[in-house]
Amino acid sequence: MWLTWLDAAQKLAQDPLPNNIKDSAALKLSPEGAAHVRPMIKAVAAKAHHLRAALTELNPEARKLTADAAIKTLKEAAYGKDNKKASDVTATDALGGNVATDNRQDTCTAKSGKTAANSVLATLACLCLKPFGGTPAGVCTEKAEGSATWSSASAAQSNQDVRNIASSCPSLKNAQNKAELLRQAIAVLPTLITTDAANGYLGSFKATNCNGAQGNGMCVQLDNYPADTKAGLAKLPWLTALTTLSSQLIQRAAYNTAQAELDKHLAAEKSQLEHLLVEPIKIATTEKTLGADGSASESPQNQKECDKNHNNKDNCTKNGCDYDENAKDGKKCKPKPGKENTATGTGEGAAGTAKASSGCAGHKNQPDCEKDKTGDKQNCAWRKGKDNEPDKDTEKCRNGSFLVNQQLALSMAAVFVSLVAF
Incomplete structure (x- = not known):
């Protein structure tokens, strides 16, 4: 299995990342979500490797x-x-x-x-x-x-x-x-x-x-x-040639049958993998939509309610929005500030917790950034951005979940290598 992991690690080291990894849900997981699914991802990877290894290797001549x-x-x-x-x-x-x-x-x-x-x-x-x-x-x-x-x-x-x-x-x-x-x-x-x-x-x-x-x-x-x-x-050399051909054809037919069965099982494992990666994001998105205090301040629906009341201060505030008479963009009624609106998945660490995302973004220097910890766990990192992060070339305090998720993505990529790249 080492060569599969090595291949996956090399893919993760590429810049830019391959599309099937860059677009993966693994890179959008919060640290908590990553920790939750990592054991399950490893189990899926091990099963995929076992299934692939069980396929008897085809004779090289029959393969050609x-x-x-x-x-x-x-x-x-x-x-x-x-x-x-x-x-x-x-x-x-x-x-x-x-x-x-x-x-x-x-x-x-x-x-x-x-x-x-x-x-x-x-x-x-x-x-x-x-x-x-x-x-x-x-x-x-x-x-x-x-x-x-x-x-x-x-x-x-x-x-x-x-x-x-x-x-x-x-x-x-x-x-x-x-x-x-x-x-x-x-x-x-x-x-x-x-x-x-x-x-x-x-x-x-x-x-x-x-x-x-x-x-x-x-x-x-x-x-x-x-x-x-x-x-x-x-x-009778023609008999020798036909004997060899017959053996190769039978080997190939058996291999193709086993390959089709393997593909069916691996497709099921891939589907399970995709479900494991997406489910924590759905949960995190739901939590953000409600807000840490149970309000709907970050809900896309709340944004729509605010947009309806740019010309009515009373209705704006009644709907839990802030009213700015002098808004330069003309949008006077807006959702209450204080949290990044990550419900649409556009902010740094889109699927991370609101606390981790806003907290890291709030640190303006490296020492403060690196002091942000929960126990011994580093919440933030002072670094340039990676794929899927804004301001890629700028060093700033960023959500540490991306680093954690790179490790998870290694597991995910290894599974995809087993599922796809053979």
Whole structure:
């Protein structure tokens, strides 16, 4: 929590103060109000910190993952290029090069280079496309079987055949929880691999190899798969990429769910915090409106009553106002003097007590100012003004509540750092 407090303290040291702190009700509290809410503010701050700390930190790679990056990874795994789609992918894109002069058996063995390992479509081409002059059928859907143009060592697959395979795959555009569906598909794939003594085979395998011949297999060969299944699966880099992406998507989905729940709880804590800060001000304002003697001399309503009687001395005095026949501003009927009218929140220490505010303002020199104490507690301070105080650049005797409230604002700012700044 120390770093959060440090960040808050640095914000309080700024001049001018950040708006969310400068405008805070914390800086308008009286010393009594600040003392009243400080333990509650600390409790809210501790709870906010606890809630935030409970959110499991997201893996850095998952945190960096964007929707665009995820789509590019999916496209590259599926089509061999991250800027392709089912309608414009080519056989060269899918296999990583032109395989017209390569043996189908070599192309359909998972290894680096122009092979079935390059993309999902390249793998499916080995599983689905009938060879030139061959008769195997029914391995994939009829649409995905192709036009039998792939001739080992003499002709590559046609672009249209590869596109037909891509377009025959089901659409999951409107599916819910795509990350989980991807994870499930990845988990199922190893269960589709068959083996002999030496190798593994994804697809339809009968004997010898995956050259597409009727008696052999339309498949992808994974060399030495029985000896090391993990290394065998790693020969399909598109599978590795999708496994990583699936994990990151699931982490991010879980994080987003937890984040939404956290935001809801923190919003409630923030609302409670704002209520705690405002309530003492409401109470102080009510007390001032009534006046220390129970009169309404400082009430805005009383000001209105006085304003009605600038031309009637009798009515002016009957309404508890003072009448000045020679008032320079023409406003002859005014509320009785003697207290700062802080009910509107404009005087120094607007939410402080009338006694503390008027008392400090009445001291015209530093020694008298610093002698103003209640027991050991300093009521006033000889200083320049801060934000929200009049005559900022003038040193004079000011209400000490602002200094107290700076400490309270530190608690408040720390809470806001937890509530907002992450």
